Amino acid sequence: MKNTLPRVVITGLGCITPIGNDINAYWDALTKGTSGAGLITRFDASQHKTKFACEVKGYNPENFFDRKEARKLDLYTQFGLVAAQQAMEDSGLNTETLDKFRAGVIWASGIGGIATFEDECTSFVKGNYVPRFSPFFIPKMIADMCAGQISIKYGFCGPNFATVSACASSSHAISDAFNMIRLGKADVMVTGGSEASVCAAGVGGFNSMQALSTRNDDFLTASRPFDKDRDGFVIGEGGAGLVLENYEHAKARGAKIYAEIVGCGLTADAYHITAPHPEGLGAMMAMKYALEEGGVDLLEVDHINTHGTSTPIGDIAEPKAIVSLFGDHAKNISINSTKSMTGHLLGAAGAVEAIATILAVKNDIVPPTINHFTDDPNVPDLDYTFGTAKHRTVNVALSNTFGFGGHNACMAIKKYNE
Amino acid sequence: MTREELEKRIFALITDKLGINEEEIALASDFRRDLSADSLDISELVMNLENDFSIVVPESEMVNLKTVGDVVDYIEKALAK
Numbered sequence: 001m002k003n004t005l006p007r008v009v010i011t012g013l014g015c016i017t018p019i020g021n022d023i024n025a026y027w028d029a030l031t032k033g034t035s036g037a038g039l040i041t042r043f044d045a046s047q048h049k050t051k052f053a054c055e056v057k058g059y060n061p062e063n064f065f066d067r068k069e070a071r072k073l074d075l076y077t078q079f080g081l082v083a084a085q086q087a088m089e090d091s092g093l094n095t096e097t098l099d100k101f102r103a104g105v106i107w108a109s110g111i112g113g114i115a116t117f118e119d120e121c122t123s124f125v126k127g128n129y130v131p132r133f134s135p136f137f138i139p140k141m142i143a144d145m146c147a148g149q150i151s152i153k154y155g156f157c158g159p160n161f162a163t164v165s166a167c168a169s170s171s172h173a174i175s176d177a178f179n180m181i182r183l184g185k186a187d188v189m190v191t192g193g194s195e196a197s198v199c200a201a202g203v204g205g206f207n208s209m210q211a212l213s214t215r216n217d218d219f220l221t222a223s224r225p226f227d228k229d230r231d232g233f234v235i236g237e238g239g240a241g242l243v244l245e246n247y248e249h250a251k252a253r254g255a256k257i258y259a260e261i262v263g264c265g266l267t268a269d270a271y272h273i274t275a276p277h278p279e280g281l282g283a284m285m286a287m288k289y290a291l292e293e294g295g296v297d298l299l300e301v302d303h304i305n306t307h308g309t310s311t312p313i314g315d316i317a318e319p320k321a322i323v324s325l326f327g328d329h330a331k332n333i334s335i336n337s338t339k340s341m342t343g344h345l346l347g348a349a350g351a352v353e354a355i356a357t358i359l360a361v362k363n364d365i366v367p368p369t370i371n372h373f374t375d376d377p378n379v380p381d382l383d384y385t386f387g388t389a390k391h392r393t394v395n396v397a398l399s400n401t402f403g404f405g406g407h408n409a410c411m412a413i414k415k416y417n418e
Numbered sequence: 419m420t421r422e423e424l425e426k427r428i429f430a431l432i433t434d435k436l437g438i439n440e441e442e443i444a445l446a447s448d449f450r451r452d453l454s455a456d457s458l459d460i461s462e463l464v465m466n467l468e469n470d471f472s473i474v475v476p477e478s479e480m481v482n483l484k485t486v487g488d489v490v491d492y493i494e495k496a497l498a499k
Contacts, residue, residue: 068438135461135462
């Protein structure tokens with residue numbers, strides 16, 4: 001069923017990731033199959049079970065912010081501003097002539113400024129519990145501040161807020177931004193997400209959940225989605241931004257169009273705080289709804305960028321969901337997990353993977369799932385694009401993300417045709 | 419500590435926290451008007467001064483600290499007590 005709501009196209013992309021600090025570098029690293037893992041430099045991890053992460057490399061805040069400004073921005077907000085700026089520049093939008101009340105920002109972070117929280121609480125304890133919190137503690141830490149900062153930078157006065165759904169956060173942001181345009185509440189939306197949780201509390205907390213890989217002796221291959229010996233995800237950091245635009249608005253200004261978002265499926269597992277539904281029921285329905293909203297037939301799907309975190313249970317439930325929805329067609333779909341390269345960017349994962357999916361659709365190249373050594377008999381036998389990128393036509397692709405709490409989000413992306 | 423040393427220390431702290439150069443600051447500089455500081459900047463600055471000089475600035479006094487000179491005068495008096 002085709003609906004008559006406005007079409008929503010992607011006209012700008014930007015990112016700062018563990019494998020590349022702009023879109024070209026990111027795509028190049030993705031298609032070459034590059035691991036972003038390295039030993040942790042952001043804090044002393046010598047006592048942590050996991051001593052590696054996918055950190056952003058070569059980032060110097062002074063290249064983007066003056067000293068006074070940078071001090072007031074948590075790293076997650078800095079990553080967000082960098083990614084949003086790239087996406088805005090890429091879009092070619094003229095902020096002077098744009099109707100500012102028709103341009104909004106929906107930006108996600110799964111956790112917000114956890115390092116700021118940790119620093120402030122640590123000094124509180126070290127200072128004998130005398131409450132001398134910085135007046136910037138709260139505005140630096142809160143997870144909505146990046147959305148606010150981006151709006152201040154560009155003067156965008158349209159819809160503005162943050163979405164939080166753990167590792168699905170930025171997919172919900174993109175979904176909401178998509179809907180703002182479809183509902184006629186905005187012509188342009190800057191959306192995406194950023195995360196910077198590689199700190200003692202972040203890594204320590206995920207370690208206690210036994211969520212992280214502890215393959216310290218071989219960290220480059222630790223993120224191994226769908227492999228028999230996968231032992232948890234590799235925490236990542238960074239930011240990714242998209243400019244979404246009403247198709248007529250984009251066409252009128254002659255914008256470059258990457259692809260079209262045609263549907264977003266949102267469900268909950270309603271099952272467990274951290275474990276996915278064992279059969280991937282919520283994931284399956286999210287994919288189904290995204291395709292239905294986009295008026296796309298199951299057989300048209302060429303590629304799925306999975307959530308595929310490299311955790312023991314999640315990597316079984318998601319392929320099961322794909323098989324139960326697509327049946328025989330599942331084997332024709334090029335599936336990948338780009339987390340094998342980027343690690344898991346948590347609240348930024350949805351956006352950073354949406355970009356990988358959009359570029360796969362635009363370029364007809366599916367980036368690989370790297371670090372595959374041994375097949376797992378419990379993981380359904382599908383085409384996971386192990387090892388090297390695959391050149392193939394990608395007309396329609398899905399990007400899946402799921403978050404602790406049982407949140408599922410799937411977006412359907414279609415090759416742009418007038 | 420001489421008045422000159424005190425001024426130097428306070429100027430250094432303010433320029434560091436507000437990310438400005440020494441040429442931009444004078445005793446007559448108004449925090450809000452001349453140094454683009456907002457209420458959060460001023461609160462943070464006062465907390466830092468309290469730490470550095472081991473003094474306590476009551477909240478009721480903060481409204482009177484409009485210029486850099488006001489701060490130097492206030493701390494000079496507080497240290498003399």
